[in-house]
Amino acid sequence: MADIKLKGITRRWNDFIGVDNLNLDIADREFLVLLGPSGCGKSTTMRMIAGLEEVSSGEIWLGERMVNNLEPKDRDISMVFQSYGLYPTMSVYENIRFPLRIRKVPASEHKERVLRAAEMVELTQFLDRRPAALSGGQRQRVALARAIVRAPNAFLMDEPLSNLDAKLRVSTRAQIANLHHELKTTTVYVTHDQVEAMTLADRVVVMKNGIAQQIAPPMDIYNKPANTFVASFIGAPAMNLIEGHLEAGTFTSPVLTVSGLPHRHSGPVTLGFRAEDVAVVSEGGNLAAPVYSVERLGDSTMFAIRAKDDLISLKADKAASLAIGDVVRAAVTAKVSHIFDGTTGQRIEPLLIPA
Amino acid sequence: MTSSPARPNYTLTLIATAFVLFWMVVAGFPFLWTTWGSFKVEADFFSRADWSNALSGVNTIRQTGDAFTMDGYKGAWILNDFWRAGLNTMLVTVVVTVLSLVLGTLGGYALARSGYRYAFWILILALVFRAMPHITLVSGYLVPFFQLNIWGTLPTAIIVLVAINQPFTLWMLHSFFLSIPKDLDESAMVDGCTRFQAFREVIVPVMWPGIITTGLFSFLLAYNDFAVTAMLLRQENQTMIPKIASFLGSIESEGNVMFAVSSVVSATVPLFILVMFFQRQIVGGLTAGAVKG
Amino acid sequence: MPHKAFAWFILPSALAMILFIALPLVSIVVQSLYIEHPQVLTQVESCSPFGGCTMETRVDAAATAALRDAQPLGRFNGLGTYFNRSHLATREIATILKDTDGIADSLRRIYQLPFYRALLFTLCYTAVVTPLGMLAGFWIALAVNRIPAVLKGPVIFVSLLPMIITPLIGSLVIYWMVNSRGILGNLLQWVTQDPTLSIAASGPLTWLTLFLYGIWIAAPFSFVVFYAGLQTVPQDTLESAMIDGANRWERVRFVIIPHLVPLATFVALVQLMDNFRVLEPIIGFNAQASATSLSFSIYNDLQAENGQLFASAAATSLLTIALLIVLLFPVLIRTWRDFSRKSAH
Ligand SMILES: Nc1ncnc2c1ncn2[C@@H]1O[C@H](COP(=O)(O)OP(=O)(O)OP(=O)(O)O)[C@@H](O)[C@H]1O
Numbered sequence: 001m002a003d004i005k006l007k008g009i010t011r012r013w014n015d016f017i018g019v020d021n022l023n024l025d026i027a028d029r030e031f032l033v034l035l036g037p038s039g040c041g042k043s044t045t046m047r048m049i050a051g052l053e054e055v056s057s058g059e060i061w062l063g064e065r066m067v068n069n070l071e072p073k074d075r076d077i078s079m080v081f082q083s084y085g086l087y088p089t090m091s092v093y094e095n096i097r098f099p100l101r102i103r104k105v106p107a108s109e110h111k112e113r114v115l116r117a118a119e120m121v122e123l124t125q126f127l128d129r130r131p132a133a134l135s136g137g138q139r140q141r142v143a144l145a146r147a148i149v150r151a152p153n154a155f156l157m158d159e160p161l162s163n164l165d166a167k168l169r170v171s172t173r174a175q176i177a178n179l180h181h182e183l184k185t186t187t188v189y190v191t192h193d194q195v196e197a198m199t200l201a202d203r204v205v206v207m208k209n210g211i212a213q214q215i216a217p218p219m220d221i222y223n224k225p226a227n228t229f230v231a232s233f234i235g236a237p238a239m240n241l242i243e244g245h246l247e248a249g250t251f252t253s254p255v256l257t258v259s260g261l262p263h264r265h266s267g268p269v270t271l272g273f274r275a276e277d278v279a280v281v282s283e284g285g286n287l288a289a290p291v292y293s294v295e296r297l298g299d300s301t302m303f304a305i306r307a308k309d310d311l312i313s314l315k316a317d318k319a320a321s322l323a324i325g326d327v328v329r330a331a332v333t334a335k336v337s338h339i340f341d342g343t344t345g346q347r348i349e350p351l352l353i354p355a
Numbered sequence: 356m357t358s359s360p361a362r363p364n365y366t367l368t369l370i371a372t373a374f375v376l377f378w379m380v381v382a383g384f385p386f387l388w389t390t391w392g393s394f395k396v397e398a399d400f401f402s403r404a405d406w407s408n409a410l411s412g413v414n415t416i417r418q419t420g421d422a423f424t425m426d427g428y429k430g431a432w433i434l435n436d437f438w439r440a441g442l443n444t445m446l447v448t449v450v451v452t453v454l455s456l457v458l459g460t461l462g463g464y465a466l467a468r469s470g471y472r473y474a475f476w477i478l479i480l481a482l483v484f485r486a487m488p489h490i491t492l493v494s495g496y497l498v499p500f501f502q503l504n505i506w507g508t509l510p511t512a513i514i515v516l517v518a519i520n521q522p523f524t525l526w527m528l529h530s531f532f533l534s535i536p537k538d539l540d541e542s543a544m545v546d547g548c549t550r551f552q553a554f555r556e557v558i559v560p561v562m563w564p565g566i567i568t569t570g571l572f573s574f575l576l577a578y579n580d581f582a583v584t585a586m587l588l589r590q591e592n593q594t595m596i597p598k599i600a601s602f603l604g605s606i607e608s609e610g611n612v613m614f615a616v617s618s619v620v621s622a623t624v625p626l627f628i629l630v631m632f633f634q635r636q637i638v639g640g641l642t643a644g645a646v647k648g
Numbered sequence: 649m650p651h652k653a654f655a656w657f658i659l660p661s662a663l664a665m666i667l668f669i670a671l672p673l674v675s676i677v678v679q680s681l682y683i684e685h686p687q688v689l690t691q692v693e694s695c696s697p698f699g700g701c702t703m704e705t706r707v708d709a710a711a712t713a714a715l716r717d718a719q720p721l722g723r724f725n726g727l728g729t730y731f732n733r734s735h736l737a738t739r740e741i742a743t744i745l746k747d748t749d750g751i752a753d754s755l756r757r758i759y760q761l762p763f764y765r766a767l768l769f770t771l772c773y774t775a776v777v778t779p780l781g782m783l784a785g786f787w788i789a790l791a792v793n794r795i796p797a798v799l800k801g802p803v804i805f806v807s808l809l810p811m812i813i814t815p816l817i818g819s820l821v822i823y824w825m826v827n828s829r830g831i832l833g834n835l836l837q838w839v840t841q842d843p844t845l846s847i848a849a850s851g852p853l854t855w856l857t858l859f860l861y862g863i864w865i866a867a868p869f870s871f872v873v874f875y876a877g878l879q880t881v882p883q884d885t886l887e888s889a890m891i892d893g894a895n896r897w898e899r900v901r902f903v904i905i906p907h908l909v910p911l912a913t914f915v916a917l918v919q920l921m922d923n924f925r926v927l928e929p930i931i932g933f934n935a936q937a938s939a940t941s942l943s944f945s946i947y948n949d950l951q952a953e954n955g956q957l958f959a960s961a962a963a964t965s966l967l968t969i970a971l972l973i974v975l976l977f978p979v980l981i982r983t984w985r986d987f988s989r990k991s992a993h
């Protein structure tokens with residue numbers, strides 16, 4: 001077990017930059033999630049930690065060792081691949097045992113350790129099968145068992161759930177959370193699914209185009225997104241963003257005016273608010289527009305309205321009875337508003353917390 | 356003109372079947388005819404007078420007392436030492452196949468897993484090498500081999516055949532390796548393997564079908580070679596194909612053409628067996644190369 | 649894969665190719681610049697009891713052998729071999745062009761020059777056999793695709809035979825059937841009612857036989873590849889073409905043929921290389937009187953009765969390789985473009 005330090009690591013291919021100057025301290029026993037859209041460099045970051053990808057510049061430290069020049073096998077980590085990477089010619093038992101055999105763990109311990117790992121992921125009845133004779137979820141669990149059969153410095157998991165169906169994903173997710181609780185091994189987990197990130201992580205790194213946008217615990221990322229990209233990436237539906245102007249604590253835009261904002265800033269800004277923070281009202285309110293679409297989710301109803309070019313989503317209770325074309329009204333308050341710089345997109349912190 | 360696939364067009368099927376039957380005769384009959392004729396005497400094999408003699412073996416009965424004779428085979432295998440050529444061929448093809456595969460899997464794996472540009476250039480160079488007629492290279496071997504005094508021996512021919520086969524073997528194995536996911540080597544390396552251990556413990560077991568298919572083609576290349584073995588082996592080391600070629604000069608003039616015929620038929624037998632047992636792999640190999648190469 | 653690991657993995661294979669493909673190429677270049685030593689002649693006085701003494705010129709075998717041992721490459725000859733009568737024959741061609749009786753005459757006389765004879769046959773063989781072999785293979789594939797499934801296995805088995813057969817053996821098998829004493833030769837004499845007809849005696853017939861033989865061994869390869877290609881024609885596209893109202897021909901034209909084009913390029917490339925090196929059929933058919941190929945010229949030089957002609961063989965080899973690279977150039981360019989496109993973002 002160890003902490004992992006990334007000091008300004010960068011990965012370049014010719015003139016294309018996959019990961020750009022990433023600095024990250026991962027504490028021992030932490031569960032860290034790398035989150036971001038496809039192609040943002042999550043896998044590359046993880047593969048550099050594993051030693052499967054060369055580092056163009058920067059340093060990677062595992063505990064007290066600088067591991068840039070170590071082979072993957074000498075870094076003592078284990079990894080779960082998106083397509084599992086199971087050995088098709090070996091049985092499940094042999095698959096799980098493989099790391100022990102290769103690392104010359106005394107043969108007498110193998111059986112016990114394999115069985116214990118298999119038990120943790122509920123695989124004991126499949127030990128004799130070949131991977132080809134397993135379902136996706138079972139294969140996934142073999143990959144997990146192979147990772148946990150020894151006690152490595154860290155676990156790396158690259159989108160381990162993305163090939164599973166929705167239901168299995170939820171249960172395997174719970175299993176991973178539970179495993180981490182029990183084994184307490186430093187874990188780096190890659191996903192592009194924000195629900196996985198929010199539910200599993202101690203801290204989340206949101207990445208875009210190879211650059212870390214925000215590194216913070218999940219609730220901080222939800223409550224205080226560092227910029228408009230993070231704001232629009234986290235949460236379902238995404239945070240509504242409206243461009244406008246801030247002057248003396250009042251935000252003005254053609255569709256919405258919010259006053260009483262505790263921000264000193266003046267100039268072009270983007271105001272953001274989450275659908276679930278805003279109440280739909282029958283009278284008054286500072287936002288009014290015809291309904292563009294209605295989605296009934298069972299426990300609630302989502303309305304989308306059109307404001308200039310963007311769709312704004314609003315949440316009402318399940319009894320709301322507006323139809324497409326009806327005018328919906330909402331009250332956006334200063335308290336639920338996030339303000340981002342109009343040009344850089346960076347979050348502007350309020351001066352004082354409103355009462 | 357338009358017809359749905361549910362309603363087969365019988366005329367078309369009939370024409371197709373007739374054409375295929377015609378092709379089967381064209382492709383297969385020469386072998387049947389020669390094999391049958393190899394058990395006759397020359398007067399029947401080349402039956403100017405009446406072609407049906409070749410079937411009934413009139414002259415064969417007259418000369419040997421039986422419609423079938425093993426004289427041709429006896430003459431070639433025993434009197435003319437064709438058995439020695441057979442043994443040499445066996446030795447050469449087996450060793451060439453094994454060595455080609457060993458070198459080819461290592462190199463093909465490296466080419467499939469390297470993302471660098473030089474891997475591409477090596478493949479292109481291999482393609483050019485593959486295109487060169489073997490006899491052009493042979494003309495470059497002779498003088499140095501004479502000087503090094505290694506001309507004429509089996510090991511020399513074997514090493515040359517292995518090298519000449521490499522371009523093809525590399526291409527074929529490289530495309531087989533490309534079809535094995537990279538995740539597999541990477542899991543193995545994270546699990547504690549060195550690159551070579553990952554290759555040996557994880558990749559090679561998955562590669563067996565590709566290795567067998569490539570091995571078949573390496574075998575064929577070595578077995579069917581004429582240019583190298585004919586020019587680089589001295590008389591007593593000759594394999595079957597150059598031996599047959601030398602029969603043509605010496606034996607045919609003495610009227611013993613049946614020795615050549617029977618040795619030709621003998622040399623086709625291993626190929627027949629090969630196709631019989633490995634038809635699927637051969638077809639698969641040809642198409643794998645086509646689809647990926 | 650890091651450079652170092654790559655180097656170790658590729659080393660054995662690369663070493664074999666460098667030692668036995670690249671170095672021999674160097675050796676050919678060197679050989680082509682030298683020429684064999686002439687025989688050492690000595691004046692010997694031979695006296696007979698009655699006729700008195702005469703001076704006689706004799707080959708000094710020992711001195712010749714000693715010279716050849718001392719300088720096995722022969723003496724330096726520069727590019728002489730390339731331009732001599734057996735190769736590019738520049739002087740002869742200049743003469744022919746100077747006192748020519750029209751194009752046909754000069755072509756006929758150029759064809760008498762050994763290198764051009766071999767070149768012409770090699771190019772014709774490649775140009776005829778490659779497309780016709782592919783076409784034959786394509787037809788067989790289309791036909792096999794339609795026949796009842798039980799027949800397919802045996803058909804493929806028999807079809808593979810001409811392809812995997814040793815070229816020398818295959819050509820002998822056919823040669824024994826078509827020569828004037830063989831069954832097909834007889835048949836031909838009977839059909840033409842000409843009992844003296846012999847394929848070996850006629851240049852055009854020899855060419856034709858060699859071409860047909862070439863197609864016979866080339867067709868199976870195209871057949872197998874095209875047949876496999878037909879199995880993987882995207883059924884969805886075929887069905888949507890049907891729904892869109894395409895008839896049988898339009899489906900072939902717009903779905904099946906585009907699907908097979910990449911395969912055809914591959915087959916053409918492989919067949920081009922194989923046909924260009926044609927050698928064994930000429931030996932098997934004993935056809936060198938009317939047809940020689942570049943490979944055969946080299947083989948012939950190396951087989952020469954009194955001393956192998958290394959310089960001549962080497963020069964022909966280099967000319968052959970140069971021609972081959974010219975022929976392959978479009979392919980190399982295309983592969984390079986594909987690769988740059990793939991590696992670009
Ligand atoms: N070997 C390579 N050569 C060139 N570019 C590469 C290479 N590997 C990855 N890239 C590029 O680096 C970027 C980051 O890739 P990476 O695999 O890390 O993305 P990711 O965040 O894991 O995406 P996904 O969610 O789709 O897996 C991509 O734009 C990709 O095209």
Ligand SMILES: [Mg+2]
Nearest residue numbers: 042043044158
């Ligand atoms: Mg990824």
